[in-house]
Amino acid sequence: MTNLFGTNLHLPEGYMAGIAMHEMSLCESILQVLEQQAEAQQYSRVKTVWLEIGALASVETEALRFSFDVVVQGSLAEHAQLEIIEVPGQAWCMPCGCNVVVQQLYDLCPHCGSHQLQVNSGDQMRIKELEVE
Amino acid sequence: MCGVCGCGEGHSHSHDHDHEHPHDHEHHDHDHHHDHDAEHAHAPGLSQKRMVQIEQDILAKNNRYAAENRSYFGERGMLVLNLVSSPGSGKTTLLTETIVRLKEDLDITVIEGDQQTTRDAERIRATGVPALQINTGKGCHLDAHRVGHALETLQPKNHSLLFIENVGNLVCPSAFDLGEAHKVVILSVTEGEDKPIKYPDMFHAADLMILNKTDLLPYLDFDTEQCIQYAKQVNPRIKILSLSAKTGEGMDSWLRWLKAELELQRIDYA
Numbered sequence: 440m441t442n443l444f445g446t447n448l449h450l451p452e453g454y455m456a457g458i459a460m461h462e463m464s465l466c467e468s469i470l471q472v473l474e475q476q477a478e479a480q481q482y483s484r485v486k487t488v489w490l491e492i493g494a495l496a497s498v499e500t501e502a503l504r505f506s507f508d509v510v511v512q513g514s515l516a517e518h519a520q521l522e523i524i525e526v527p528g529q530a531w532c533m534p535c536g537c538n539v540v541v542q543q544l545y546d547l548c549p550h551c552g553s554h555q556l557q558v559n560s561g562d563q564m565r566i567k568e569l570e571v572e
Numbered sequence: 573m574c575g576v577c578g579c580g581e582g583h584s585h586s587h588d589h590d591h592e593h594p595h596d597h598e599h600h601d602h603d604h605h606h607d608h609d610a611e612h613a614h615a616p617g618l619s620q621k622r623m624v625q626i627e628q629d630i631l632a633k634n635n636r637y638a639a640e641n642r643s644y645f646g647e648r649g650m651l652v653l654n655l656v657s658s659p660g661s662g663k664t665t666l667l668t669e670t671i672v673r674l675k676e677d678l679d680i681t682v683i684e685g686d687q688q689t690t691r692d693a694e695r696i697r698a699t700g701v702p703a704l705q706i707n708t709g710k711g712c713h714l715d716a717h718r719v720g721h722a723l724e725t726l727q728p729k730n731h732s733l734l735f736i737e738n739v740g741n742l743v744c745p746s747a748f749d750l751g752e753a754h755k756v757v758i759l760s761v762t763e764g765e766d767k768p769i770k771y772p773d774m775f776h777a778a779d780l781m782i783l784n785k786t787d788l789l790p791y792l793d794f795d796t797e798q799c800i801q802y803a804k805q806v807n808p809r810i811k812i813l814s815l816s817a818k819t820g821e822g823m824d825s826w827l828r829w830l831k832a833e834l835e836l837q838r839i840d841y842a
Contacts, residue, residue, distance in 0.1 A: 460710060460711065460712040460744070461712055461713070461743060461744040461747075464711065464712070464713075464715075464744075465630055465631075468630050468631060468633060468634070469630055471633060472626065472628055472630070472632070472633075476624070476626060480624045482622075482624065486621060490630075495773075496747075497743065497746065497747060497773040543772060544772035544773065544775075544776045544806050544807075545768070545769045545772045545802070545805050545806045547805070554804065554805040554806075554808055555808050556808070558776075563629070564629065564630040564631060565627065565628065565629050565630065566626045566627070566628050566629075566630060567625075567626065567627060568623055568624060568625050568626055568627075569623070569624045569626055570621055570622070570623055570624075571621070571622060571623075571624050572620055572621045572622070
């Protein structure tokens with residue numbers, strides 16, 4: 440693995456540096472998991488990584504794809520394909536007493552307009568499965 | 573190699589350093605180690621594609637360190653607050669003004685997170701309490717691992733108050749649990765009332781919002797009621813305090829909140 444934040448790294452124009460750095464450190468965490476699992480699961484190459492990313496997880500998937508390709512250079516996951524499964528946001532509406540779909544944390548209940556919502560799905564960031572050899 | 577977490581074996585340090593040459597060298601050694609392991613597993617006959625179920629949270633590692641920090645704080649009956657905001661909201665001034673008012677009664681320590689410089693830690697130390705600066709370099713947030721190491725250096729006392737002043741950033745620190753009792757988000761009235769809905773993750777993650785620099789309200793078009801409504805829309809449970817760290821107006825409620833929260837941490841539950 441090369442120096443991930445080395446001086447030769449140039450982010451494309453238009454990326455807010457702070458946000459891209461966030462996805463970059465998430466990708467470092469992903470790579471750590473892939474490396475840790477390599478021994479236990481007896482693999483030497485990772486071909487595909489399936490991620491489950493919630494709509495409310497504050498992850499920019501395009502920045503994540505870009506960062507992933509940079510971070511895995513020279514590692515066991517170099518050239519691995521990233522498959523992102525997007526999970527919709529869901530919250531429990533207290534006045535309605537049922538689950539509703541939300542796109543953003545500040546959304547109101549689509550039925551009653553209340554903001555008494557408790558997010559119960561869609562904030563996850565998980566590595567689901569891998570294709571390895 | 574660190575006795576607590578065994579971090580010398582991982583990559584977790586690699587993004588934290590200002591990549592001086594000697595460091596790079598050291599990390600290359602680690603990298604070789606990993607590559608070697610990977611090659612070792614590559615035995616003839618095994619190189620077939622197959623699926624592996626992982627089902628692991630991407631932030632699982634950070635969350636494990638955060639859980640360790642939380643039990644460290646719990647055993648010592650400490651109150652630990654993670655202060656988050658955009659740059660320039662007045663976090664450090666709020667801290668120094670808070671410390672000056674509480675340091676005679678309470679043991680206080682501070683962890684300062686900034687990308688560069690030790691200016692904030694110096695401002696805190698000038699009040700007479702111990703402060704440790706963590707420079708995240710190009711990193712945009714503090715993580716639980718680095719906070720754990722800061723504790724080894726700071727050695728906070730039992731029943732003390734620890735403030736962690738995070739990197740000025742309303743985006744990334746929301747996702748990284750440090751083991752704190754509460755995230756406290758500070759918003760200054762010069763920033764505009766729509767910040768809670770522009771950066772909803774942070775306001776969703778916080779338990780308390782402090783509306784700072786209220787002494788400037790007469791000169792601004794800031795709509796306080798609207799701001800509070802936005803914050804509650806994103807997080808119905810959030811508590812809100814208005815104050816001016818500069819004039820001291822409203823500081824009393826904040827100090828009472830701190831003392832009450834510390835008292836809760838001191839309770840020995842069965």
